[in-house]
Amino acid sequence: MAAGANRAAYVAGTFDTKGRELSYLRQCLEKLGLRVVTVDLSTAGKTSTASVHPREVARHHPEGERAVFSNDRGSAVTAMALAFERFMLSRRDVGGLVSAGGSGGTTLATQAMRALPVGLPKVMVSTMASGDVRPYVGPSDICMMYSITDVSGINRISEKVLANAAHALAGMIAHPAPSAGTVKPALGLTMFGVTTPCVQAVTKRLGEAYDCLVFHATGVGGQSMEKLADSGLLEGVIDVSTTEVADEVVGGVLSAGPQRLDVFARRAIPYVGSCGALDMVNFHAWDTVPERFRGRTLYRHNPNVTLMRTTADECRAIGEFIARKLNAMAGPVRFLIPEGGVSAIDRPDQPFHDPEADRVLFETIERQFRAGPGRKLIRLPLHVNDEAFADALVAAWHEVAAPAAAARAAR
Incomplete structure (x- = not known):
């Protein structure tokens, strides 16, 4: 303009x-x-x-x-x-x-x-x-x-x-906002309550070099991040919390729509992703959960939010959705799988701990993911909120962002 x-x-x-x-x-x-x-x-x-x-x-x-x-x-x-x-x-x-x-x-x-x-x-x-x-x-x-x-x-x-x-x-x-003389490149990250420790650890490690924009993955949050990516305003993304896909596939209230992740097929920007909070589907207050789901594993997150554990069959469909979108991405891709659990309540002794459902999710993504130059899938024996997993995400980001950083330095 x-x-x-x-x-x-x-x-x-x-x-x-x-x-x-x-x-x-x-x-x-x-x-x-x-x-x-x-x-x-x-x-x-x-x-x-x-x-x-x-x-x-x-x-x-x-x-x-x-x-x-x-x-x-x-x-x-x-x-x-x-x-x-x-x-x-x-x-x-x-x-x-x-x-x-x-x-x-x-x-x-x-x-x-x-x-x-x-x-x-x-x-x-x-x-x-x-x-x-x-x-x-x-x-x-x-x-x-x-x-x-x-x-x-x-x-x-x-x-x-x-x-x-x-x-x-x-x-x-x-009176447009004044443009700063020297600005840090903007990096988009997705966070959910149950992945907060991971995202906070990542932003702490990258905050000096990047303007870290954190989006709450509540449907419109993912859409907002991808809107900025489509507008050319993001250097890349660390999509820790792809949970909106679970709501889209299963029928929760926090879907970002079937077009989630499509922007990265149009914009060849660096993408690092993970399975954050794919163990859950979101509904509002307890009495709003559809009748067909009343017999499922439900968790009252707060008076206005009820979570439902995804099943192995649903995880298979979610994995297929994600793999299909990853395969269409035009830029460098790293997708990290935390084998120890994908949310704060997906641990041993926590209500959503379901190793079989997680296994189906992980194996579906891995089986259908097309690896190649610049495209890697990495499985780690870590929980999504482990400090070591945040370190791995940061290392993956530096890998995919290195060519862009070199180009900036050359200008």
């Missing part, structure tokens, strides 16, 4: 139904001295007062305009959201993006916002912002602002809310 005076504030939305509100945002931004580009996301195909006509946006859909301007509103919104995402990624003057709307307008605008780089200002004024906003925000840094009243005209309330949104965007565009 361009910087400085060339940057524009983008105002996007359905101008056929929210034209007054979106135009008010434009007026507020122009009064603050910003160059504004308005983008119409209407799916009716009518004339538009915006800088960018909806047909121009629709042409960015892989199937062209016809995919957007259909007779079905649901499919039209879905298609326009994809077209708008691709439109925004094609622009080179984006200083920030603001929108206003209800559920449909929020869906349209936030798909593109999620695709934009972390740090680029994004503000969404929405009637949906007082509820569960995860479907809209996901792993991105979107500022959600509740509209209070419906986004339907300019009144004494909407005027204040929309003006605040415009001023917030203008402030972020005009």
Whole structure:
């Protein structure tokens, strides 16, 4: 994206139904001295007062305009959201993006916002912002602002809310975070409560050389880490806690989605991974555990979190998922298996100690993993939280990161 005076504030939305509100945002931004580009996301195909006509946006859909301007509103919104995402990624003057709307307008605008780089200002004024906003925000840094009243005209309330949104965007565009002169390369790590000692030991060893960004592996945590990796903001990752895969495969509440780990097939950055907390699937309070799982080994982690031990069959499926993703990675890979246990409660005399289930997990990954130059799987007779396992992770990281470090030193 361009910087400085060339940057524009983008105002996007359905101008056929929210034209007054979106135009008010434009007026507020122009009064603050910003160059504004308005983008119409209407799916009716009518004339538009915006800088960018909806047909121009629709042409960015892989199937062209016809995919957007259909007779079905649901499919039209879905298609326009994809077209708008691709439109925004094609622009080179984006200083920030603001929108206003209800559920449909929020869906349209936030798909593109999620695709934009972390740090680029994004503000969404929405009637949906007082509820569960995860479907809209996901792993991105979107500022959600509740509209209070419906986004339907300019009144004494909407005027204040929309003006605040415009001023917030203008402030972020005009006052970006200063870039430090010398910065340490950023390293992403995944942590869960039951793998905390391991990750803390790793960050202690690497903290002087790297800016260690630790992500809580609760679904959106893994997504956030991979969002940064996809944006080119991470030097690499030490993915200690791949537990979100267990929730995806078995049906827990903390899945990061079926696309977990896919970013490393697109981005050839160094990857060190492990089996942290793959012994568990997460649910909320005890009474939220699905009936079909009530006879399983359950552990009350706290009043709001219930853990379920993965079975040997589930571990086989989890291992297949992980091996498939590891085999697709484009960069150097080290995957370390802690044979002594994968979480704080997977030890002898602990509730999730199940050597047979662990054995199936480890052997499945090992059997299906394709080793090669730059790609190694390492089994160690250690527990994930042993100090020696943290040492092994750090040593593996130095191996895969050495070429990148040499390249940096040469510049």
